[in-house]
Amino acid sequence: MSARVLVVDDILPNVKLLEAKLSSEYFDVLTATNGPDALEIAERDAPDIVLLDVMMPGMDGFEVCERLKNNAKTAHIPVVMVTALTDATDRVRGLESGADDFLSKPLNDTALMARVRSLVRLKMTVDEWRIRETTANQFGIMDTGSNAMMESAAEAKVLIVEDKTFESDKFIETLDRDNDMVMPVLSGEQAIILSQEHEFDLITVSLNMEQEDGLRLVSHLRSNERTRSVPILMVGMEEDMKRIAQGLEIGAHDYILRPVDRNELLARVRTQVRRKRYQERLRSNYEHSLNMALTDSLTGLFNRRYLNVHFGRILANIAESRKPIGVLMLDIDNFKIVNDTYGHNVGDEILKQFADRIVQRLRSFDLVARQGGEEFVAILPDINPKVAMQVSERLRKSIGEEPFKVSTDEGLLTCTVSIGGAIIDDPNIAVEEALKKADDCLYEAKEGGRNQSIFAGYGRVKPEMYMNDEQLEELAEAEGVIPPPPMDKPSDVSAPKSPAEESSADQSVRPQAQDSSSQQSSPLGSTQQDQDRSADAAPDPQDPHHFSMPE
Numbered sequence: 348m349s350a351r352v353l354v355v356d357d358i359l360p361n362v363k364l365l366e367a368k369l370s371s372e373y374f375d376v377l378t379a380t381n382g383p384d385a386l387e388i389a390e391r392d393a394p395d396i397v398l399l400d401v402m403m404p405g406m407d408g409f410e411v412c413e414r415l416k417n418n419a420k421t422a423h424i425p426v427v428m429v430t431a432l433t434d435a436t437d438r439v440r441g442l443e444s445g446a447d448d449f450l451s452k453p454l455n456d457t458a459l460m461a462r463v464r465s466l467v468r469l470k471m472t473v474d475e476w477r478i479r480e481t482t483a484n485q486f487g488i489m490d491t492g493s494n495a496m497m498e499s500a501a502e503a504k505v506l507i508v509e510d511k512t513f514e515s516d517k518f519i520e521t522l523d524r525d526n527d528m529v530m531p532v533l534s535g536e537q538a539i540i541l542s543q544e545h546e547f548d549l550i551t552v553s554l555n556m557e558q559e560d561g562l563r564l565v566s567h568l569r570s571n572e573r574t575r576s577v578p579i580l581m582v583g584m585e586e587d588m589k590r591i592a593q594g595l596e597i598g599a600h601d602y603i604l605r606p607v608d609r610n611e612l613l614a615r616v617r618t619q620v621r622r623k624r625y626q627e628r629l630r631s632n633y634e635h636s637l638n639m640a641l642t643d644s645l646t647g648l649f650n651r652r653y654l655n656v657h658f659g660r661i662l663a664n665i666a667e668s669r670k671p672i673g674v675l676m677l678d679i680d681n682f683k684i685v686n687d688t689y690g691h692n693v694g695d696e697i698l699k700q701f702a703d704r705i706v707q708r709l710r711s712f713d714l715v716a717r718q719g720g721e722e723f724v725a726i727l728p729d730i731n732p733k734v735a736m737q738v739s740e741r742l743r744k745s746i747g748e749e750p751f752k753v754s755t756d757e758g759l760l761t762c763t764v765s766i767g768g769a770i771i772d773d774p775n776i777a778v779e780e781a782l783k784k785a786d787d788c789l790y791e792a793k794e795g796g797r798n799q800s801i802f803a804g805y806g807r808v809k810p811e812m813y814m815n816d817e818q819l820e821e822l823a824e825a826e827g828v829i830p831p832p833p834m835d836k837p838s839d840v841s842a843p844k845s846p847a848e849e850s851s852a853d854q855s856v857r858p859q860a861q862d863s864s865s866q867q868s869s870p871l872g873s874t875q876q877d878q879d880r881s882a883d884a885a886p887d888p889q890d891p892h893h894f895s896m897p898e
């Protein structure tokens with residue numbers, strides 16, 4: 348780990364000593380001998396951690412720390428205060444000024460290195476979210492400039508693992524000052540059970556239990572999916588320093604030494620709770636803003652912006668998979684008349700149900716996006732012309748043969764759809780060009796009387812070519828592609844929304860909320876499609892159908 352450490356101390360030999368220790372552990376070391384220099388270097392060189400002396404002439408360590416934490420550019424950098432003072436009041440003051448830890452001189456090497464490594468690791472996680480926040484900012488949605496110090500630390504849910512009740516009672520009493528909801532347990536086993544049932548903001552683990560090793564519990568909590576990101580505060584004694592260092596290595600966030608000073612406990616708990624809440628906020632802001640930016644709020648489908656980027660990736664993948672891609676451009680017939688006759692509310696009802704039906708009739712890894720208005724695009728990877736045409740006919744039937752439920756006097760309204768299709772097998776084709784091929788056919792389908800599918804190079808898909816589920820499955824098997832869900836039984840992974848879900852304001856901005864689209868996992872994360880590809884999309888050289896087009 349070649350993390351960058353900024354060492355700040357007014358006594359040069361102290362600086363040199365720490366520099367030597369850290370360099371021998373392969374850290375990059377920056378140094379400063381006064382507060383103003385430290386602030387300048389921190390802002391310019393973005394260290395991963397600052398080791399800060401408290402007693403300095405002029406600007407002391409507390410002030411430097413406060414300034415670092417109040418500057419958006421440096422607020423996320425962990426600060427460890429280092430001092431000869433051992434008074435608990437100073438430790439608390441350091442923590443309240445935003446320091447992540449407080450170490451006493453002379454420095455215990457093991458404690459120092461474990462602390463530095465653990466804080467650097469934590470920072471990496473936060474950094475990742477900060478990078479994503481920056482990306483999301485480019486979409487112009489996220490609020491910026493927040494930092495962990497602005498989070499509330501009150502009313503946290505804390506789990507205390509401690510076999511001596513007089514110790515846990517002291518914790519409960521102390522944390523009551525912040526209105527924390529504290530649950531004490533006597534063993535690791537009980538802790539594991541409770542942590543599966545509750546969302547804790549912090550777990551404290553005693554390293555001095557009679558019957559068990561608290562480190563074992565720390566390790567378990569770290570590796571468990573549900574508790575992995577819950578901060579852990581170890582409680583130990585001076586002579587446990589080696590084990591505390593080990594605990595920090597395996598992922599505990601902090602520790603406190605017995606006899607526990609109440610103010611220090613409170614300060615350390617607050618620091619951890621704030622940091623957890625900050626990280627959670629970064630994550631949810633990020634997801635929210637991406638969803639806003641990349642999905643269509645009415646239908647929950649991805650929007651044109653996402654389609655363009657993601658379709659580009661799928662196209663680039665043709666070179667590797669050597670399997671053609673189907674592009675369908677779908678446009679609801681005479682939609683303007685619907686809007687003009689019944690109003691936009693009814694139009695919107697139809698758009699939503701239309702989107703749901705399309706998603707239900709496609710495979711989990713097909714991509715559906717709303718281009719705009721009443722125009723939709725479906726991208727069908729790993730398909731061939733015969734199956735793609737069948738898919739297109741199925742979509743057309745599923746729209747035209749079943750009326751939509753709408754809030755008009757009749758309650759039902761039938762709409763049809765025109766579809767233009769293209770099979771793309773050229774990895775060098777541009778996104779716009781690929782879409783245009785399908786769009787040209789859509790235009791033809793409209794001109795030719797609507798309610799039909801036309802494919803580039805093949806012309807109109809004749810309804811009499813339509814196959815039943817069984818025939819289509821046979822065809823798909825012969826062609827080595829995955830068939831769409833059967834007509835009589837749409838895939839229930841994409842069951843339509845319940846009215847309750849639909850009315851939830853929250854849902855409309857989440858891509859996967861769309862219920863209708865289990866296939867559309869996180870926009871920038873790996874999609875089901877990516878997974879399917881890596882799993883079984885390897886081209887079969889024996890299969891003569893790979894690039895063959897039907898006659």
Ligand SMILES: [Mg+2]
Binds near residue numbers: 356357401402
């Ligand atoms: Mg000093």
